[in-house]
Amino acid sequence: MNNCFKKIGDLSLPLISGILIALVWANIDSVSYEHIIYGEIIYGINLHFLINDVFLVLFFASVTVEIVHGLVPGGNLYPLKNTVANLLGALGGVILPAIIFVTLNHYFGHPEYTHGWAIPTATDVAISLLFAQIIFGKTHPAYSFLLLLAIADDIAGLVIIAFFYPDPELPVKPLWLLLIACAMIMSYILRHYNIKNYLFYLLAGCLSWFGLHEANLHASLALIFIIPFIPHSSQNNQQSTLEHFETDFKPIVDYGLFFFGLANAGVAFANISILTIIIFISLLIGKTFGIYIMVKTASLFNFKINKNIGNIDLLLIGTTAGVGLTVSLFIAEIAYTEHVIGQAAKMGALFSLFNGFIALGIAYLLHHGRFTPQTKK
DSSP states (O other): OHHHHHHHHHTTHHHHHHHHHHHHHHHHOHHHHHHHHHSEEETTEEHHHIIIIIIHHHHHHHHHHHHHHHHSTTSTTOSGGGGHHHHHHHHHHHHHHHHHHHHHHHHHSOGGGGGGTTGGGOOOHHHHHHHHHHHTOTTSHHHHHHHHHHHHHHHHHHHHHHHHOOOTTSOOOGGGGHHHHHHHHHHHHHHHTTOOOHHHHHHHHHHHHHHHHHTTSOGGGGGGGTGGGSOOOOBTTBOOHHHHHHHHHHHHHHHHHHHHHHHHOOOOGGGOOHHHHHHHHHHHHHHHHHHHHHHHHHHHTTOOOOTTOOHHHHHHHHHHHTOOHHHHHHHHHHHOOSHHHHHHHHHHHHHTHHHHHHHHHHHHHTTOGGGSOOOOO
């Protein structure tokens, strides 16, 4: 039974289910949907706040855990000189989608849409890797390449959210950010004295959350400042403190994404606009060719990728990375204060799920990856 629950979480079925339910619910009875998601529970707190400002703390923490694992000796990002092509690929997958968005918006969109330039820069790690697993299998180097690229992409995404998307209705109060510094100092002291109970680090995370919240920045990023301090070296084949944290909270994150999908994907199809199409095209074209071009450019300077990753593999990796979904939805939520524009942007983020199916269809038609016919002996 435990393996069944783990498999369901690994396949991102809770997230997909939440998205589908939200879409159906919002299009059948938008009044009840809005009431449940945005209606006050207590003291001005609603379900949307609990998901986007509290639960997402754990989601971004899980992303940071992957980054930390990648940076340690033996990790996928260590040493960094061996991942230059991945990092440049991620950079291309951020820059070109933003350029395409700005260009398309200039000619076909509206000045009010400009603030959403970062929406197509995101890659949904879980869903993109799910499609990559179907196309290539976990043992193919293309899968590992996408994993590294997606981690680097998430680093860029966290930076973009933190610096470019403060709350538009509330001015930033930088003095409160001193609490984040205090939280980091606390975490450093805990690490120095080899405190292995992660609950103490989570208490420091609460201080970080409060500092971000009061500074009018996105409190969901609170634990990214704390996770690197949690002890992550294993001894005597026992789980490290960070691995223990990851094991305990992974099911909560996997299944909690159901509520993220439910709280953020309730978009009426009537709100589809040119912005929706701009975001979808920016993700599809920008990711596919941004990653491809930058990786090929890196090869000119002798930054190579695995020789078993061919041109078609690389293009399929880029298309699969065009699934923005989770992080794109989050950026769309904070990029636009005008409801109708925000809803149209969310539809673009949701439609990016089709990029995974496009990659899957191309692989099938070309008999590529796991769809390659087996040679009979």
